[in-house]
């Protein structure tokens with residue numbers, strides 16, 4: 001029963017831990033992903049959680065049994081001969097000292113092993129996802145060698161750990177078999193300590209004590225752990241929720257911002273911009289002027305360093321980020337599709353994809369001018385689009401992304417218009433779908449096409465870290481010395497050149 005219940009509750013904790021680590025990864029700000037590689041995160045999710053799992057199932061279970069055995073044994077010893085018992089127990093302090101030193105070394109080796117493993121996974125992940133490049137350069141053998149070199153590092157650390165464990169257990173076995181209790185608890189504390197989850201660790205520690213003293217059952221401890229997760233999640237989500245009646249007015253007020261990784265190069269300085277509800281604001285500006293960064297700030301992928309950004313007068317930092325993003329739709333230059341069916345990719349836009357009906361999906365696809373080409377595929381809406389949608393053309397991907405945004409039906413829409421030229425037919429289909437998508441919403445569009453700019457209510461020209469010009473398109477075009485006019489002349493010229501090149 002002990003083995004069974006400890007295994008089950010241990011696995012349950014690991015499952016919850018995995019879900020919690022994954023949800024915490026998904027909650028990180030985007031700068032975190034600029035710094036941390038996918039492979040490392042995957043490793044943290046799979047390998048590190050397994051380490052914690054083993055600690056719980058093996059060490060806690062054995063440790064508790066040992067605590068029970070030792071307690072019973074020590075009582076019996078005192079019952080039989082108190083003085084002899086005291087004498088024998090004199091060995092405990094030096095053994096505990098040894099256990100602490102052992103734990104310290106074990107912790108450092110385990111940490112290095114986890115890091116080396118993370119690097120190994122990272123290398124594999126990166127090469128596998130860029131297989132085309134590896135193959136095109138004929139680098140298979142050298143990649144295998146690199147991978148093997150990393151696994152060798154993991155192996156040599158494992159050898160060190162084996163020697164350390166063998167040495168310690170040898171001493172323990174010779175000195176005092178009952179110190180197994182201390183050993184098991186040390187391993188548990190140091191290994192779970194690796195996960196850095198103090199909350200869980202302290203619950204395990206206290207819960208373990210309560211279980212040992214019969215004040216708590218395994219079931220109670222595991223439910224308690226689950227409640228701990230719940231409390232953590234509710235604290236995180238307990239941010240302000242304004243009324244759902246969003247109008248959609250956007251305002252940037254005196255905003256300054258630099259990316260956390262490049263603090264020395266500010267992107268915006270004292271930038272102010274107002275987008276009234278239900279209007280279309282085209283954002284234009286030279287490459288690198290910060291058009292996409294403006295969108296990232298609105299989505300709270302990053303926070304402004306100073307100044308405020310508001311939606312209907314609410315500072316977006318006071319709003320629940322999930323709520324905020326649930327009211328904002330985005331269609332980017334290179335829409336990202338998942339390697340699942342077209343149906344699932346479109347349904348992804350809905351708040352609850354499981355409740356979306358086929359009619360909803362068809363309707364969105366029709367409005368997005370995507371229905372016909374999807375129906376022409378042999379598997380229709382069940383066609384799997386391949387990793388990142390590689391099996392579709394640029395225009396098709398965009399129309400699916402538009403259908404996805406339509407299903408979300410957001411009040412605010414952030415568009416990043418594609419710069420890459422589509423063929424004439426695709427271009428007009430995408431353009432028409434976008435115009436339908438924009439109807440009745442507040443839109444901020446990073447505009448590259450003249451037609452989009454002309455249809456906008458206002459144009460904001462980004463330059464030199466702030467809004468250099470803002471006004472109606474015709475009005476700005478009239479100013480011969482203006483930046484907008486110059487940009488447009490250049491852009492029209494570039495578009496002409498591109499068309500000629502295509503011809």
Ligand SMILES: Nc1ncnc2c1ncn2[C@@H]1O[C@H](COP(=O)(O)OP(=O)(O)OP(=O)(O)O)[C@@H](O)[C@H]1O
Nearest residue numbers: 034259261262267286287288289290291292293294
């Ligand atoms: N994640 C990031 N970390 C650090 N710097 C970044 C990051 N993303 C963008 N930048 C920098 O911020 C500046 C503005 O970039 P942004 O992508 O917002 O410009 P843009 O006007 O949208 O450019 P484009 O028209 O070429 O797409 C650039 O100098 C860019 O190098």
